[in-house]
Amino acid sequence: MPYTGSPFPLAAHPRPAKRGSVPRAEGNPAADGSAANGLTRRVSRFFRRARLRQLLALSVLLLSSPALAAPAVSPLRVSASVHPLALLVRAVGGEDVKVDVLLPPGVSPHGFEPTPAQMRRLAEAEWWIAVGGGLDPWAERLAEGVSGGRPHLILIQPSAGSAHNADHNADHEDGHRHSGVDPHLWLDPVLVRDELVPRISAALSRQRPAQAKMFAGRAAAFQQRLTALDAELTAGLAPYKGGAFVAFHGAWGRFAARYGLREVAVVEPSPGREPSARWMAQVVETARREHAVAVIIEPGFNPRVANTIAAQFGGRTVTANPEGGLGGTWGATYEDLMRYNMGAFRAAMTP
Secondary structure (H helix, E strand, O other): OOOOOOOOOHHHOOOOOOOOOOOOOOOOHHHHHHHHHHHHHHHHHHHHHHHHHHHHHHHHHHHHOOOOOOOOOOOEEEEEOOHHHHHHHHHHHHHHEEEEEOOOOOOOOOOOOOOHHHHHHHHHOOEEEEEEOOOOHHHHHHHHHHOOOOOEEEEEOOOOOOOOOHHHHOOEOOOOOOOOOOOOHHHOHHHHHHHHHHHHHHHHHHHOHHHHHHHHHHHHHHHHHHHHHHHHHHHHHHHHOOOEEEEOOOOOHHHHHHOOOEEEEEOOOOOOOOOOHHHHHHHHHHHHHOOOOEEEEOOOOOOHHHHHHHHHHOOEEEEOOOOOOOOOOOOOOHHHHHHHHHHHHHHHHOO
């Protein structure tokens, strides 16, 4: 008969157990218990790790949740007397300020009377800023009465003997008077860069010390842009250096001095009052003598008088905007406003 396999059953020759091990034989309680304990430990470790992962994921979710993050600081409520100051405050304050402008767009600050609604908005402001120097005396009076002497910055001190408390004096520029000072400070970008921006940054930092670094960083970036803006305006107006113009409103003295132009006469010496025939004759005589080429008017002003004067000395009438405002072609930033005015003066001075 052929060979068909081992004559001995496999069960008759079990494999020898390793030294020190417990034979896994049927009915061995020690072996069964050890296996069960090992399985229990593995299962326990699995669930502990799974629970740890769940807790870690939950912690990350909770920490990133807006509802549980540190409460956001609301923007500082600021009131500005005129639009150019609002542009400067926004450039330094960014999203950390909310600026309300008292003077409506296109309205002259001279003789302006605020409405009850504007008085209420000023009362809600935490800090306010005005030019001073006679430009916006209504803002100074209104703020002192409505705001109860709260923190503020007046760029030109109303008078040498003003009785302001020590906190307010820190934000007043010494040595300036109403008379003899051109209050249109913002029309000189270099003055804005070197004097106004540092003072605005410091004043905002006093109101929100925790955000002082943010204000300082924005101020430094703004100053760099102002340096570039000054270079741009210098180059753009260089071909017209020495050129003469007549201003309807005496706002352009600082701008003209910075960029080599000459404001030789002002049509309206007293804001809000129509000039006399004698004064207009003097303006025409001066314009002819100084070879003026244009009368610079502003949005919202009646151009009738300016057109009459310009026609008499052979000049043109051109609109520039010293204050800007919403809804116009002069842009939404200080740089936009100054570039618009550079274009207006180039148009005015071009032969």
